[in-house]
Amino acid sequence: MIARVAIHLPVSLWLEQDSSLTPFECNFRHRRLRVHAPSQSGFDIRADEHGHFNVNELLMQLRPVAHPKVYDRVKMNGQFVKHADLLEIDFVADSFFRNAGGPEDPAPSEIEPVVRNIVARLRYTTGSPTFREFELAQTFWITRYMDDNGNELTEQPGLVRAHVHAPFEFTFSGLDDHSWEASRILDFSFEPQAWERLYLDAHFLLPEVGPALTLALAAVETAADQLIRDNLAGKQDEAESLIKRRRLAQRLDEVARQLIGQSLKDDAELWNWFNRLRLARNASSHAGSPMLDGEVINRLAAFDIIAASERILQWIQQFLLPEHRTHRDSALPQWQFRSPVIESKPAE
Numbered sequence: 131m132i133a134r135v136a137i138h139l140p141v142s143l144w145l146e147q148d149s150s151l152t153p154f155e156c157n158f159r160h161r162r163l164r165v166h167a168p169s170q171s172g173f174d175i176r177a178d179e180h181g182h183f184n185v186n187e188l189l190m191q192l193r194p195v196a197h198p199k200v201y202d203r204v205k206m207n208g209q210f211v212k213h214a215d216l217l218e219i220d221f222v223a224d225s226f227f228r229n230a231g232g233p234e235d236p237a238p239s240e241i242e243p244v245v246r247n248i249v250a251r252l253r254y255t256t257g258s259p260t261f262r263e264f265e266l267a268q269t270f271w272i273t274r275y276m277d278d279n280g281n282e283l284t285e286q287p288g289l290v291r292a293h294v295h296a297p298f299e300f301t302f303s304g305l306d307d308h309s310w311e312a313s314r315i316l317d318f319s320f321e322p323q324a325w326e327r328l329y330l331d332a333h334f335l336l337p338e339v340g341p342a343l344t345l346a347l348a349a350v351e352t353a354a355d356q357l358i359r360d361n362l363a364g365k366q367d368e369a370e371s372l373i374k375r376r377r378l379a380q381r382l383d384e385v386a387r388q389l390i391g392q393s394l395k396d397d398a399e400l401w402n403w404f405n406r407l408r409l410a411r412n413a414s415s416h417a418g419s420p421m422l423d424g425e426v427i428n429r430l431a432a433f434d435i436i437a438a439s440e441r442i443l444q445w446i447q448q449f450l451l452p453e454h455r456t457h458r459d460s461a462l463p464q465w466q467f468r469s470p471v472i473e474s475k476p477a478e
Contacts, residue, residue, distance in 0.1 A: 132164075132280060133221040135241055136171075136192040137271040141261050142213040143168050143252070147200050149212075158244055161236065162222040165248055168214035170198040175270065175296075188294050192216065192272050219244060228275060228289045236273070238295075242266050265337050265429055271295050312459040325353040325443060326456055332436050337429035340414035346436045347378075347411045350404070353446040354381045360451045361389040379408065382446075390449045400445060403438035410435060 145151070151167030173191045178184075198212040205211065219241075227235035246263050253261050273293045275283050283291050328349035335342040355373050358381065362369040372385055382394040382404065395401045410427055414420040420427040427435070447455045 131223060131225055131278060132276040133223070133226050133236055134274045134276055134280075135219045135221065135236075135245075135271065136274065137217045137219075137245055137266070138171065138173050138192060138269050139168065139215045139217055139249075139261075140264055140269050142215040143256075143261065144204070144206060144211045145214050146206050146209040147212055148209060158247075159240070161240065161244075163244065164220035164222060166218040166220070168252075169194040169216050169218070170212055170214055171195060171216035173215060173270070186294065188270055188272050188296065189274070189292055192270065194218075217245070217248065219248065226275060228291075230288050230290050234273065234293050238266060241273075262338065266295065267297055268337070269297060306461075308461040309459040312457075316457070320457075322457060323353075323356075323454060325349040325356070326458070328352060329436075329440060329443060332439075333433075336432060336436075339420045339427055339429060339432040340411075342432055342436060343407065343411040343414055343420055343427075346439045347407055350382075350407070350439055350442050350446070351378050353443050353450070354378060354386075356454050357381075357446050357449050358385060358389065360454060361449065379404075386449075392449075394442065394445060397445065400438075400442055403435065404442055407435050407439055407442075 145168070149167075153164055153166045155162070155164045157163065171192055172195050173188075175184075175187055175191060194216060200210050200212050202210050221236050221241075227233065242265065245266060249261070249263050252258075253263065272295065275291050277283060285291065326349075328345050332342045332345035332349060335345060358372055359366075359369045362372075373381065376385055384393070387393040394404060406422060410420050410422045410432075413422070420432070422431070443456070
């Protein structure tokens, strides 16, 4: 039996028009796998005129199209190209647990590292900055059960033939009257603070946990250095000497207490978040994997750490000169979300 996992790639690859890439088979954690070459799907799920989503349409859309669209404006190796936005991986076994309401087989926790590994192989062999590893929670994917020949199974009471996963994760930025006014009063000499840029870029890099943590720590370090320079105005050599000779933790503790009479360590919660950020970043840089308390840091844990670093930045900037503080609008908009999801039989 086959459990075919079909994943919509957030960023497409481009293939030669006549490409015929051969699947390969391998074993991973006692599972037999068959990895198909990326292909073009009919994926085009969107809300209808009432704002409803029909997730079952994924069953029809997340499969290779019979006649891929070819783009006759671009050539690769002398051939026109077609895009590939679908990755299919077969888990092969004698049988799978398919009881309705029961756990998925294979489990998402088994599928995730396989997908990340295959995507990483493709990214680093092609040298593509934009084709990045991602988490399953960030995209649409399904598991479809088939017989040994790859044929759809017939319907049987109490047994499922597929599992559908639709994340409905949206990325957007809001602009209200207050933020517009805060932007309007800036003039064309405006430049973001270095640490502001680093902090936002840290969030942008997720789910690349290691690089994101590195930028978040760099944001804290840059702001801490500015604190020293601002509070030793006219004493540039002394400021640069302190920055050069003291580790970041010392700058936020001993040096800060010397200059402003306070230490980040006075706030035990913020100091703990700083140490978590520092240790996680160091593990990523020196050991190659972002670890904390013996566990690999996933995207959600990294998000929490990076979000906490903003509170550290807020603590620092209260001791900066006004011209070196954040441009962030302090009045945040209030959000509410509602999006109906329906289930109906997909069109044949």
